[in-house]
Amino acid sequence: MRNSxxxxxxxxxxxxxxxxxxxxxxxxxxxxxxxxSINIVNNSTRTIRYVYLSHxxxxxxxxxxxxxxxxxxxxxxxxxxxxxxxxxxxxIGEDQDGCFLSAVVTCGVDATxxxxxNTAADCGQ
Numbered sequence: 001m002r003n004s005x006x007x008x009x010x011x012x013x014x015x016x017x018x019x020x021x022x023x024x025x026x027x028x029x030x031x032x033x034x035x036x037s038i039n040i041v042n043n044s045t046r047t048i049r050y051v052y053l054s055h056x057x058x059x060x061x062x063x064x065x066x067x068x069x070x071x072x073x074x075x076x077x078x079x080x081x082x083x084x085x086x087x088x089x090x091x092i093g094e095d096q097d098g099c100f101l102s103a104v105v106t107c108g109v110d111a112t113x114x115x116x117x118n119t120a121a122d123c124g125q
Contacts, residue, residue: 036084038091038105041076041114048093048101048115051077056088056104084108099123 042048048071052061071077071093082089084107091113092102099121105111 036082036108037110038079038082038089039076039110039112040071040079040091040093041112042071042073044115044117044119045073046095046097046117047072048095050094051079052092052094053079053082054090054092055086056090061092095121097123 040048040051048066050064050070051066052063053065054061065079066077069077079091087107088104089107090102090104092100093115094100100123101115101119101121103113105113
């Protein structure tokens with residue numbers, strides 16, 4: 001009888017420790033997948049037709065994030081509630097000539113990417 005009582009106490013202690021460990025890990029889990037906004041400012045003379053996202057070290061682009069409207073010269077566009085499962089995220093803009101511009105932003109904070117005429121573009125050459 002005494003052994004049974006000790007086993008129940010041990011089981012309760014294990015359950016309590018597991019629950020406390022899970023609760024302690026929640027802040028770490030929530031920071032693993034963060035959400036932020038990215039403001040893209042087009043201070044160039046080119047129209048940005050499409051905006052994509054990718055993991056920072058991969059070419060796993062999403063579909064167009066601009067809603068089909070693009071970003072005209074002198075305008076800006078904000079991506080809200082961007083989900084991020086790494087420390088950084090790559091933002092890619094495609095201009096009217098099919099050239100790609102990109103920037104890497106830090107996840108978990110709101111970011112601004114300003115595109116100028118001096119922003120390097122990859123035109124596949």
